[in-house]
Amino acid sequence: MTSSLRCLCSKKHIFDTLRTPYHAAVSLQFVRWRMHRGVPRPLHKLEKKIGPKINVEDEYEKTWKREMHKKYRSQMNALRSEIVRDTLHWLGMNKVEHLMASQKTQMAEWEESHKLNDLWNAEIAKQREERMMKERRKVEAANYQKMVVGLRKREIRREMAESFLGEYSSMITPDNLDEKIREALDAQVQHSRPLDNEGKPEPIMMDMLYNQVPEDETWKADSEEREKDLSEDPDDNDASYLDSDLGEEMEGMDVDAIEAEDFNHGDEAEETNDGQDKKS
Amino acid sequence: MKKEGTLAIRFALHGCVNRPFYHIVVIQKHKARNGRIISQIGTYDPMINQFGERLFAMSFQKYRKWILREAQPTKSLVKMLGIAGFYPIHPQSILHAHRKRMLQARQASEAKQQTEEFKETAL
Numbered sequence: 119m120t121s122s123l124r125c126l127c128s129k130k131h132i133f134d135t136l137r138t139p140y141h142a143a144v145s146l147q148f149v150r151w152r153m154h155r156g157v158p159r160p161l162h163k164l165e166k167k168i169g170p171k172i173n174v175e176d177e178y179e180k181t182w183k184r185e186m187h188k189k190y191r192s193q194m195n196a197l198r199s200e201i202v203r204d205t206l207h208w209l210g211m212n213k214v215e216h217l218m219a220s221q222k223t224q225m226a227e228w229e230e231s232h233k234l235n236d237l238w239n240a241e242i243a244k245q246r247e248e249r250m251m252k253e254r255r256k257v258e259a260a261n262y263q264k265m266v267v268g269l270r271k272r273e274i275r276r277e278m279a280e281s282f283l284g285e286y287s288s289m290i291t292p293d294n295l296d297e298k299i300r301e302a303l304d305a306q307v308q309h310s311r312p313l314d315n316e317g318k319p320e321p322i323m324m325d326m327l328y329n330q331v332p333e334d335e336t337w338k339a340d341s342e343e344r345e346k347d348l349s350e351d352p353d354d355n356d357a358s359y360l361d362s363d364l365g366e367e368m369e370g371m372d373v374d375a376i377e378a379e380d381f382n383h384g385d386e387a388e389e390t391n392d393g394q395d396k397k398s
Numbered sequence: 399m400k401k402e403g404t405l406a407i408r409f410a411l412h413g414c415v416n417r418p419f420y421h422i423v424v425i426q427k428h429k430a431r432n433g434r435i436i437s438q439i440g441t442y443d444p445m446i447n448q449f450g451e452r453l454f455a456m457s458f459q460k461y462r463k464w465i466l467r468e469a470q471p472t473k474s475l476v477k478m479l480g481i482a483g484f485y486p487i488h489p490q491s492i493l494h495a496h497r498k499r500m501l502q503a504r505q506a507s508e509a510k511q512q513t514e515e516f517k518e519t520a521l
C-alpha cells in the first residue's frame with residue numbers, strides 16, 4: 119500500500135505523515151486536493167455513520183403538527199400588530215402620524231442633503247474652472263511658442279534659400295541664356311593679372327572701369343602715380359628726346375623719312391631672314 | 399425618500415476557532431453574514447458556562463422599534479425568543495423536544511430489554 123501511495127501521492131508531505139495503514143496519522147494542515155481512496159479516514163470521522171434520514175412521525179406529530187403551526191402563525195401576527203401599537207403608544211403618536219413624521223423628516227433630510235450637495239458642487243465647479251483656465255493658458259502658451267518657433271524656422275529657411283539663390287544667381291539657365299551670352303561677349307576679361315596670397319585676383323583699372331570694383335585708397339595713390347608715369351611715357355608723340363639724345367651724326371637728316379624706311383625695312387627683313395634667324 | 403431595503407434581525411457569527419460567539423444585528427437581507435450592519439441589539443454565547451447556561455442578551459426596546467420599521471427576525475432568533483418567553487414557543491422546538499423524549503424512552507426500553515435477556519441467559 120505504501121508503494122502505491124508513493125507512486126500516486128507525489129506530494130511528499132502527505133506520504134511522510136502516513137506511517138502505517140492502521141495508524142492514519144494524517145497531517146492537520148489544510149490541503150487543496152482530494153485524498154486518494156486508499157487513504158484511511160481520519161479518527162474524528164470514524165464514528166460518524168452516514169445513512170439515509172429516517173422520518174419517524176408519531177400519531178402525536180401527525181395530528182398536532184399542522185394545527186400547532188396554524189396557531190403559532192396567528193399568534194405571531196397578533197403579537198406583531200400589538201408590538202407596533204404599543205411602540206407607537208410609547209412613542210406618543212399614531213401610525214399615520216408616525217409615517218407622516220417619518221416622511222417629513224425624510225423630506226427635510228433630503229432637502230438638506232440636496233443643499234449640501236449644491237454647495238459642494240459649487241465649490242468643486244470653482245476649482246474645476248480655475249484648473250481648466252490654467253490648463254487653457256498652458257496650452258495657449260505652448261501653441262504660441264510653437265508658432266514662434268515655426269515662424270523663426272521659416273525665416274531661417276528663407277534666408278538660407280536666398281543665400282543659395284544669391285550664390286547661384288550667376289548660373290546659366292534657359293531663361294537667362296541670351297543675357298549671359300551677351301554679357302560674356304561684352305565683358306572684357308584680363309587674364310594676366312596679379313593674385314593675392316589667397317589666390318584671388320587683385321583688382322586692376324579695367325575691372326574697376328567695367329565691373330565697378332570699389333576703389334581702395336592705396337590703389338588711388340597708385341593710380342595717380344601711374345597716371346603720372348603714363349603722362350611721362352616716352353612713347354607718346356613727343357620728339358624732344360630725339361633732340362637731347364641724338365648725336366652729331368643725325369644732324370640735318372630727315373627724321374620722318376628715316377622712320378618710314380625703318381618701318382618698312384623692318385617688315386621685309388622679317389620675311390627674308392626666316393632661315394638665317396633660325397640658324398642663329 | 400430613504401430606501402433601506404428589506405431588513406433582517408439575525409445572528410452574525412464572531413469569535414474564533416472552537417469558540418463561537420454571536421451578535422444579534424439589524425442588517426439588510428442581501429448582505430453577507432458578517433457584512434455592514436445597521437445596528438447591533440444583542441449578543442448570544444452558545445458555549446455552556448460554569449453554571450450550565452447559554453447566555454442571551456438583547457435590548458427589547460430596540461427590537462420593538464425595528465419591528466415597527468418592518469424588520470424581519472430569522473427563525474432561529476424567533477425560536478430563541480420563544481424559549482426566553484418574549485414570543486410563544488415555536489412548534490419546531492416543541493416537536494424537537496418530543497422526538498428527543500421519544501428517543502430517550504426508546505433507548506431506555508431497549509437497554510432494559512437487553513439487561514433482562516442477559517439475566518435470563520445467565521440464569
